[in-house]
Amino acid sequence: MSRSPAIVRxxxxxxxxxxxxxxxxxxxxxxxxxxxxxxxxxYLVAVxxxxxxxxxxxxxxxLLVEExxxxxxxxxxxxxxxxxxxxxxxxxxxxxxxxxxxxxxxxGGFGAAFFWFMGLGIGAIWNRITGTDxxxx
Amino acid sequence: MKNHLKSLRAERGWSQQDLGDRLHISRQSxxxxxxxxxxxxxxxxxxxxxxxxxKIEEIFEVEA
Numbered sequence: 001m002s003r004s005p006a007i008v009r010x011x012x013x014x015x016x017x018x019x020x021x022x023x024x025x026x027x028x029x030x031x032x033x034x035x036x037x038x039x040x041x042x043y044l045v046a047v048x049x050x051x052x053x054x055x056x057x058x059x060x061x062x063l064l065v066e067e068x069x070x071x072x073x074x075x076x077x078x079x080x081x082x083x084x085x086x087x088x089x090x091x092x093x094x095x096x097x098x099x100x101x102x103x104x105x106x107x108g109g110f111g112a113a114f115f116w117f118m119g120l121g122i123g124a125i126w127n128r129i130t131g132t133d134x135x136x137x
Numbered sequence: 138m139k140n141h142l143k144s145l146r147a148e149r150g151w152s153q154q155d156l157g158d159r160l161h162i163s164r165q166s167x168x169x170x171x172x173x174x175x176x177x178x179x180x181x182x183x184x185x186x187x188x189x190x191x192k193i194e195e196i197f198e199v200e201a
Contacts, residue, residue: 070162
């Protein structure tokens with residue numbers, strides 16, 4: 001399967017942001033373990049690993065804009081909507097469980113972005129199953 | 138919506154990839170249109186019609 005120019009750009013951007021994320025997540029952890037910054041600098045340093053994740057969101061939304069194949073674009077949009085619904089479902093349920101103290105506070109390091117990306121992966125599988133070989137609702 | 142894309146393509150001996158290349162769309166898109174899983178936009182329908190030298194309504198028809 002040949003990749004569209006938009007997909008090639010998407011993969012390059014994704015690889016770049018993931019590389020930066022890997023560097024920042026280890027660097028930030030190292031800084032907080034060995035030379036913890038004081039506030040307000042701590043806010044800035046703690047937020048650093050989130051920035052490449054925002055970059056990944058931007059990368060995905062650029063794909064939706066730049067993909068010229070309308071069918072593929074529709075499939076990517078569907079995948080993103082699935083991810084959003086999946087993430088909101090998990091987070092909403094988790095929030096209510098916490099509200100009534102059925103589960104402990106905190107989320108064990110798994111934030112909204114984690115579940116959104118998990119939903120994106122499931123959405124890709126769903127697209128593959130239902131895309132050109134099944135009912136494309 | 139029904140369409141005659143597959144037979145028109147077959148008459149010319151083109152693969153789905155060949156047709157996709159001529160329309161600047163993916164093979165998956167051609168497959169989705171041929172199998173009725175996806176109805177193309179009006180601009181794409183015009184491009185398809187122009188490629189085959191036909192009118193849109195000669196290629197696509199609304200199912201009763």
